[in-house]
Amino acid sequence: MKNRFAINTFRKYLALFLIFLFGETFGQTTESPLVISPLTGDFYVYTTYNLYQGYRIPANGLLVNTSSGVVMIDTPWDTTQFAPLLDSIDAMFHKKVVLCLATHWHEDRTGGLEFYAQMGIPTYTSVLTDELSKTNNKNRAEYHFLNDTTFKVGQYNLETYYPGPGHTRDNIVLWIPTENILYGGCLIKGAKARDLGNLADADVKAYAQTLINVRDKYSDPHYIIVSHSDWKSTNSLKHSIKLAKKMKSR
16 A cells, blocks of 8 residues: 555655646747646646647646545647546646636637547537527537636636627636636736737727726736746736727727
């Protein structure tokens, strides 16, 4: 029994060491299709990549290691990484994913929903996201919530908030109050972004006010996780509001 405990402990710390080493040092190279980076405590940002307009673009999601299992926020953009992400979670935490939640209907968020449902993982989106997923022939979740909802998993509460239309009609954000983590998804852009990215399904007129609603509700985030840019700056929300106001004034 002692030997088994020692082996499991070694595997856990080896996995964490590799994450620190490869996630931080080599995370932006073409050799790494999946990177898992420590955020704080039980929270990790995972990143996969895909091509958009000829550029290799990162897509960030969030993992929460709770006492009841792991929560996955959004699914990988790279379809080849659906299973490897589960394998990495098992190797790191020796736990199963107990909830997967997507924050809007685009494929970089919902692409893995049906795969994970087939693996027995409960998948969730808002009702509006499900309607848009159906209309646009995207993967759909098994379960849906109508209003802002708090998911309590293990020791953590994950609060969903719909601030209004912006990147899409249905984009939601998540808030984890114990750590002051704001998961902004594709609604919020990086602190150095030149523009608001893909606006094909955006509400340009409402975008700025929607971001202001987020700022007013969560005024002191310690971390802001964005989908397609570096997530280590908390200036991303302020910068995105500036970009949205400038776009609206044109």
